[in-house]
Amino acid sequence: MADKKAQLIIEGAAPVELPILTGTVGPDVIDVRSLTATGRFTFDPGFMSTASCESKITYIDGDNGILLHRGYPIEQLAEKSDYLETCYLLLNGELPTAEQKAQFVSTVKNHTMVHEQLKTFFNGFRRDAHPMAVMCGVVGALSAFYHDSLDINNPQHREISAIRLVAKMPTLAAMVYKYSMGQPMMYPRNDLTYAENFLHMMFNTPCEIKPISPVLANAMDKIFILHADHEQNASTSTVRLAGSSGANPFACIAAGIAALWGPAHGGANEAVLTMLDEIGDVSNIDKYIAKAKDKNDPFKLMGFGHRVYKNRDPRATVMKQTCDEVLKELGITNDPQLKLAMRLEEIALTDPYFIERSLYPNVDFYSGIILKAIGIPTSMFTVIFALARTVGWISHWKEMLSSPYKIGRPRQLYTGYESRDITKLEDRK
Numbered sequence: 020m021a022d023k024k025a026q027l028i029i030e031g032a033a034p035v036e037l038p039i040l041t042g043t044v045g046p047d048v049i050d051v052r053s054l055t056a057t058g059r060f061t062f063d064p065g066f067m068s069t070a071s072c073e074s075k076i077t078y079i080d081g082d083n084g085i086l087l088h089r090g091y092p093i094e095q096l097a098e099k100s101d102y103l104e105t106c107y108l109l110l111n112g113e114l115p116t117a118e119q120k121a122q123f124v125s126t127v128k129n130h131t132m133v134h135e136q137l138k139t140f141f142n143g144f145r146r147d148a149h150p151m152a153v154m155c156g157v158v159g160a161l162s163a164f165y166h167d168s169l170d171i172n173n174p175q176h177r178e179i180s181a182i183r184l185v186a187k188m189p190t191l192a193a194m195v196y197k198y199s200m201g202q203p204m205m206y207p208r209n210d211l212t213y214a215e216n217f218l219h220m221m222f223n224t225p226c227e228i229k230p231i232s233p234v235l236a237n238a239m240d241k242i243f244i245l246h247a248d249h250e251q252n253a254s255t256s257t258v259r260l261a262g263s264s265g266a267n268p269f270a271c272i273a274a275g276i277a278a279l280w281g282p283a284h285g286g287a288n289e290a291v292l293t294m295l296d297e298i299g300d301v302s303n304i305d306k307y308i309a310k311a312k313d314k315n316d317p318f319k320l321m322g323f324g325h326r327v328y329k330n331r332d333p334r335a336t337v338m339k340q341t342c343d344e345v346l347k348e349l350g351i352t353n354d355p356q357l358k359l360a361m362r363l364e365e366i367a368l369t370d371p372y373f374i375e376r377s378l379y380p381n382v383d384f385y386s387g388i389i390l391k392a393i394g395i396p397t398s399m400f401t402v403i404f405a406l407a408r409t410v411g412w413i414s415h416w417k418e419m420l421s422s423p424y425k426i427g428r429p430r431q432l433y434t435g436y437e438s439r440d441i442t443k444l445e446d447r448k
């Protein structure tokens with residue numbers, strides 16, 4: 020942190036000196052904490068230019084399309100690591116040694132089952148409930164089962180809660196899917212990898228246990244890595260805010276799942292497939308590009324644009340490569356939705372409207388096509404995102420609680436009525 024200063028000149032008041040803080044990489048920040056002494060606040064709806072915290076977990080360089088997890092580029096993690104190793108890195112700050120990795124994998128495997136009574140919890144939902152609605156409910160309900168690890172001030176409790184959440188999310192996600200299908204829920208197996216286990220619980224039944232395709236398991240693992248964490252996005256900020264009140268980790272993650280559900284955020288992967296279905300044919304692309312540009316039309320090109328990336332989202336690049344691998348493995352040579360998506364990308368990226376606003380495909384643009392090819396229904400796409408992002412959420416939650424913090428409580432610019440007296444009901448006009 021450097022000792023540079025900013026000076027704020029307020030008409031009719033003494034200048035205010037504000038420290039400028041410098042990180043390892045990335046933009047400096049102006050520390051405005053002392054501004055309250057002037058009786059004023061900063062005003063920044065949507066946090067367009069506000070840093071909410073200091074963090075060492077993930078760094079995004081939006082102008083250059085760079086994403087680092089604890090300093091490691093996402094491309095290297097996707098190519099040379101695996102999801103559980105990435106989880107260890109995000110949670111602990113360093114890649115594990117072979118011994119540490121074996122221990123971590125074994126610990127996670129031994130926490131993949133959920134309390135048997137949680138099964139009955141599902142019966143309260145309609146079978147056709149949106150899977151994200153069920154996920155919000157069952158993950159929040161975990162705090163009703165694990166009373167032995169809810170003391171957020173106890174590092175051991177924080178550790179076991181993190182492990183339980185990473186381990187149980189695939190089991191819960193698969194249970195949500197099986198419940199919607201009216202099929203028996205499958206127990207996790209300790210002889211499978213994390214991604215293989217998820218696909219096993221999703222697509223096998225007690226009647227038939229099919230071997231899991233290594234290519235599909237590898238693609239699933241890569242999708243988990245690409246969604247693992249992403250700085251202070253809306254859902255991670257929600258988890259931090261919920262955690263700052265002292266809420267238990269399961270309630271905080273349920274809050275993150277709720278925030279992720281929105282189509283402007285994690286719900287975009289489901290919305291991309293819905294949009295591609297609505298466009299239907301390449302001949303309709305121009306009409307929808309025009310709708311996306313029309314300020315009077317709420318339609319946006321789903322899977323395009325990002326608050327931070329003003330260059331290609333590096334995850335979209337890896338996702339597209341994975342998409343090609345999976346479709347090739349499955350012998351899907353001319354997937355109509357992939358062809359439509361690629362043509363849409365081509366046209367959008369030559370259109371001045373998108374170029375001027377640096378609107379590129381983001382992580383959600385191609386992920387849905389892969390998930391659909393693997394056999395995952397569209398309504399489960401954001402559940403997959405939540406499954407993968409849980410490690411990012413809980414890493415930020417742990418980081419926040421590991422050093423002094425205050426409850427998050429933004430202020431406001433009030434433009435409502437000044438104080439006024441109530442008139443009697445009979446006198447109101």
Ligand code: SDX
Pocket residue numbers: 248249251252253282283284285287311312318319320321322323324325326327376378381382383
């Ligand atoms: C994720 O934050 C994260 O890191 C999120 C995430 C993660 O890993 O956690 O990366 C995951 O949420 C990815 C984003 C998924 N969402 C979508 O694909 C939905 C479509 N995208 C848009 O809703 C939008 O791009 C956002 C929400 C992603 C970003 O919105 P911003 O930063 O608030 O930008 P903006 O809405 O102010 O857009 C700037 C301009 C506007 O036009 P002008 O007012 O300048 O004329 O670009 C336009 C917008 O209208 N614009 C779009 C557009 N996205 C932005 N126009 C058409 N189609 C789009 N997709």
